Amino acid sequence: MTPDHPPIPTPRIGVLLVNLGTPDAADAPSVKRYLREFLSDRRVVEIPPIVWQPILRGIILNTRPKKSAHAYQQVWREDGSPLAAITRAQATALAGSFGPDVTVDWAMRYGNPGIAAKIADLKAAGCERILIAPLYPQYCAATTATANDAAFAALAAMRWQPAIRTLPPYYDDPAYIAALKDSVETALAALDFTPDTIVASFHGMPQRTLALGDPYHCHCQKTARLLGEALGREVVIAFQSRFGRAKWLEPATDATLAALPGRGVKRVAIVAPGFSADCLETLEEIAIRGRDTFLANGGETFAYLPCLNDSAPGLLLLGRIIARELEGWRAPA
């Protein structure tokens, strides 16, 4: 190398776990910053910006942050937002699992740490090949596609781009279904009651995205069916977290929890298979508000079963699906 040649690090492989994003703190200004970025994403709100931005900036960002900050305060941990803390723990636990040449890191689509910064870090560390792994079992344009968009946008600014692979959805992967079964059975065994019904609650989406060709609804249906088959019992599907006035996928989780006692279901367990990490939507919306709804409508016992998170079955699953996508990039173990 000539003396003025830029340094070239030893080639490595990067794995970037990506989740949705979360505020930096559980206060209204931080939530407002986060919501402004999140809800300005045209993959998330598919209303022309000329119509949507005045509603977002004039109404939503002046009302929702205070309410959402209060919700975040109820689930915030010493190490921060549950979503960020758990995603970080997943990356830490997986470090070293794929051999000495593979670096595992994590990023958030909205907020911090950002995808572009993490790709730049990986590249600077010598990663010439990077697997972008959006941790959404069910493909959705509002989650999977926008995470990949952000990665590709980061590459657009690079002279020397790394080669990129993206993690496919894994909604019907036997390893995913086995991990869910294992996790649900372990959680059920620790309860002091036997639930009459298990509800599988997925994040909702506007109903029209189904007609527009998003496979999310079908992926959720198949996951719920396969989980029911694996558990050998009925699993009732529902969709949570409705946002805005449009019609969303049904049945809604809150309406389902309110109706179940009237149908004779007095003891319920609920799991959220579409979330790879517990977050506001599971810990506050389901485990706190969902419980209140069920009990207020005549339910007697309620249990929220945790997400796969950094549990042993969760990490086994992530290890397997990531190792498969790295095939051909690294020497077999």
Ligand SMILES: C=CC1=C(C)c2cc3[nH]c(cc4nc(cc5[nH]c(cc1n2)c(C)c5CCC(=O)O)C(CCC(=O)O)=C4C)c(C)c3C=C
């Ligand atoms: C798991 C898949 C998710 C899909 C699909 C999804 C779609 C979607 N979400 C909103 C609006 C909001 N979601 C919010 C939080 C949130 N959403 C997901 C996942 C999916 N969203 C997660 C993991 C989280 C939790 C973030 C955390 O910090 O813990 C919020 C913010 C919270 C609040 O103010 O209520 C909003 C808003 C839309 C509009 C949408 C699809 C159109």
Ligand SMILES: [Fe+2]
């Ligand atoms: Fe959401």
Ligand SMILES: [Fe+2]
């Ligand atoms: Fe469908």
